[in-house]
Amino acid sequence: MVGKGFYEPVRFSGWPELKEAHLSGNLPATFILAPMAMALRQQGVKLKIVYLGHRDGTALMVHKDSDIKTFKDLKGKRIAVPNRFSNQRLIIFKALKDNDMTVDEVQLLEMPPPDMPAALYSKSVDAITSGEPFMAQTEMDGYGRVLYQAKDLWPNFISCVLAVEERVINEHPEWVQQLVDGIARSGKWLDAGMEHRMNAAQAVAKNYYNQDPRLLSFVLSKPPDRVTYSSLMLAKKDFEEIAALALEAGILSGPIAFEEYADVRFSEKTQETKPYDWQGTGEGALP
Amino acid sequence: MSKGTKVVLTVAGVVAGLGFLHTWLNIGFENLGLGGDKNAAGEKKFRVGFLPVT
Numbered sequence: 206m207v208g209k210g211f212y213e214p215v216r217f218s219g220w221p222e223l224k225e226a227h228l229s230g231n232l233p234a235t236f237i238l239a240p241m242a243m244a245l246r247q248q249g250v251k252l253k254i255v256y257l258g259h260r261d262g263t264a265l266m267v268h269k270d271s272d273i274k275t276f277k278d279l280k281g282k283r284i285a286v287p288n289r290f291s292n293q294r295l296i297i298f299k300a301l302k303d304n305d306m307t308v309d310e311v312q313l314l315e316m317p318p319p320d321m322p323a324a325l326y327s328k329s330v331d332a333i334t335s336g337e338p339f340m341a342q343t344e345m346d347g348y349g350r351v352l353y354q355a356k357d358l359w360p361n362f363i364s365c366v367l368a369v370e371e372r373v374i375n376e377h378p379e380w381v382q383q384l385v386d387g388i389a390r391s392g393k394w395l396d397a398g399m400e401h402r403m404n405a406a407q408a409v410a411k412n413y414y415n416q417d418p419r420l421l422s423f424v425l426s427k428p429p430d431r432v433t434y435s436s437l438m439l440a441k442k443d444f445e446e447i448a449a450l451a452l453e454a455g456i457l458s459g460p461i462a463f464e465e466y467a468d469v470r471f472s473e474k475t476q477e478t479k480p481y482d483w484q485g486t487g488e489g490a491l492p
Numbered sequence: 493m494s495k496g497t498k499v500v501l502t503v504a505g506v507v508a509g510l511g512f513l514h515t516w517l518n519i520g521f522e523n524l525g526l527g528g529d530k531n532a533a534g535e536k537k538f539r540v541g542f543l544p545v546t
Contacts, residue, residue, distance in 0.1 A: 211536065211537065211538055212537075212538050212539075212540055213537045213538065213539045213540065214540055214542055215539050215540065215541050215542070216542060216543075216544060217541055217542070217543055218543070218544075219543070220543065223541050223542075223543060226541055227541060231539065232539050232540075232541045233538060233539060233540075234538065234539070234540045234541070235540060235541035235542070236540070236541065236542045236543070237541075262545070318545065335545070336543075336545035337545060338545070339545075364545075365543075365545070367540075380538055384538070384540065413542075413544070414544040415544070416544060
């Protein structure tokens with residue numbers, strides 16, 4: 206019987222380390238960048254995407270004093286992205302296409318997200334984009350300005366997905382289903398009201414992220430749809446769009462079928478899942 | 493059993509033992525399929541990796 210405490214969250218500080226831990230076989234499941242999971246699968250790693258981590262939750266930031274007002278103003282500018290396998294890099298590719306621009310018209314730099322706020326503050330880059338809360342940090346500290354939220358450039362944007370070793374899926378599908386159900390219930394609970402989000406900000410900042418609860422509160426409320434958690438089922442069309450851009454960006458070496466890297470069985474069973482009934486404590490305690 | 497056979501078997505045993513010890517110390521029993529999915533405290537655990545991003 207899988208009981209309380211069976212799932213052990215393991216925190217990493219960078220995508221490469223997380224990827225290596227997964228490849229070593231000591232991490233049966235991981236939240237990972239969607240294009241990275243697809244590329245690993247194409248390279249022969251036996252994993253499958255089973256659910257999403259969240260939607261949106263990414264912003265494109267410029268310095269508040271910057272004269273960059275539209276995407277076209279980024280022509281010739283330096284934009285920091287987290288990783289060549291990140292969806293944030295793909296969102297730039299998509300926006301370039303949507304604005305009739307090419308990748309040669311901007312300078313993309315890879316930078317770990319925690320380093321991005323300082324780079325923007327010192328103006329060593331002109332724009333930064335990554336998952337939250339690093340973008341919100343620049344806004345909260347008064348020197349960053351949102352040029353675009355992810356939803357403005359790519360509605361229903363996907364960044365992180367839950368990827369699970371195929372061996373575990375085959376041998377213990379019940380473990381995977383319980384994990385996916387838990388994420389679905391948490392997501393629905395989070396999106397059920399601002400009070401829930403504020404409770405979660407306190408609990409997660411203290412127990413998991415080791416970050417300032419005020420920062421997470423900011424991310425989860427300004428605006429309330431900055432990050433969303435209740436529409437996390439796998440949709441083939443979303444991934445086909447990512448795959449097409451990833452192919453264009455050189456992340457994928459060739460076309461790859463959705464069924465090859467995704468297993469929708471667990472996701473489909475969450476359709477009727479109800480949110481948790483936890484009321485929260487506001488003091489960082491978890492149920 | 494001849495002396496030569498004993499020497500060969502002993503050498504093979506030592507090599508196999510050292511190999512097993514190295515494997516255990518470097519990648520652990522989990523990856524040999526001998527220890528199940530347990531953490532250092534011997535509890536059954538399902539590890540889920542994440543980065544502190546929302």
